[in-house]
Amino acid sequence: MFHNKKFYLTLLFGSILAMFFVSPVSANNNEFQNGSIVTLGDSITQGWNGNQVVSEPYPIILGKLLNTAVDNQFSIGGAKIDGKENKDLPDTINTFIKSSSFEKTKVVVLAYGINDLNYSTQSLRNIIISLKQSISNLHQANPDIKIYAILPHQSFILPTQNTVGSARFSENDLLDKMAQVYQSFGIPVMDWRSNPIITPENHLKTLGDSVHPTQKTYQVIAEQLATWMLENQPSTVIEEESHLDIDTLFKKGFQVDPHLNSTVYIDQNGAKKTGMWQLSNGTYYYSAIDTGSWITNNWVHANGETYYASDSGEIIQGVFPVNGVWYDFGKNSTYYVRGPLNGYIYSPSCSTTNGGWNWFENGIPYTGFR
DSSP: OOOHHHHHHHHHHHHHHHHHOOOOOOSTTOTTTTSEEEEEESHHHHTBOSSSBOSSOHHHHHHHHHTSEEEEEEEOTTOOSSOSSTTSHHHHHHHHHHSTTTTTOOEEEEEOOHHHHHTOOSOHHHHHHHHHHHHHHHHHHOTTOEEEEEOOOOOSSSSSTTOOOTTSOOHHHHHHHHHHHHHHTTOOEEOGGGSOSSOTTTHHHHBSSSSOBOHHHHHHHHHHHHHHHHHTOGGGOOOOOOOOOHHHHTOOEEEEETTTTEEEEEOTTSOBOOEEEEOTTSOEEEEOTTTOOBOOSEEEEETTEEEEEOTTSOBOOSEEEETTEEEEOOSSSOOOOOEEOOEEEEOTTTOOGGGGEEEEETTEEEOSOO
């Protein structure tokens, strides 16, 4: 993580330099110089700041830093990875392949994903299938093109990168799967999460809105990208056709989410279960509405009622103790708590003495005369 002081010093000096000139890197060990780069992306790559396209989008600054030409015409606001419009990745790849600039292009930068998180109704599985297929189409059209991938920085339309959106996956879920696809082709990946420019602490100043950087932030983005690309020179990049299996990538079932450090249940489309849900065996479970974290050993509230999830996560039915107090959780698949047990109740799970009949007062079992 950047400390705020360090970040703003970097931002300040970078902005001052940008007012006068952008210095290209040294010609030594710069395989990008005097070449050309084509950038394909969405409104961030286009240079939108929340109100307008800035005078120098980061691809243009990047070109100056690397002393190379950059073609940014294929970056279009609102573009998605899995979309049916001309601006979306599948059609943009096809348009680029058919363009006059394709044959002479040596380096391509892909920067998509934020609109699939915030505005798409497609499943995570479909998004990843589309990404893999689009890269494959580009790679097959020219296996010699070197592809570089930039993952989206944190968006603040959702509260956190672990918050589940309308399609029931989080930003971290999307970025993890995108990175796996890129890496399966041997494509270098810039993952801002390891060293973020935009953070929860500074996003009100570094972004023009909840998503788009300011001109000053685009400057810092370009500088970090230039450094990263020079650390991954084209001659060191060995790319090949991906053999990533989508079914293996989207395994159904309980899994540990490394970002949440908790268990989640994910279906075959990459969607996390949230709220009250039921397995095919009839067992009910509850997962946090915002993140999909599986709830165990705790009270949960759903549908206007209160339930209890056991240590196995199963929503309890019948009589059951919580912190030493026995409660009635109903019968016949109703599950919600009625309150502490009172009276002479058949409860063999508490004690089998007297044929399983036990006396309770406010949930506390008693024996002997009362």
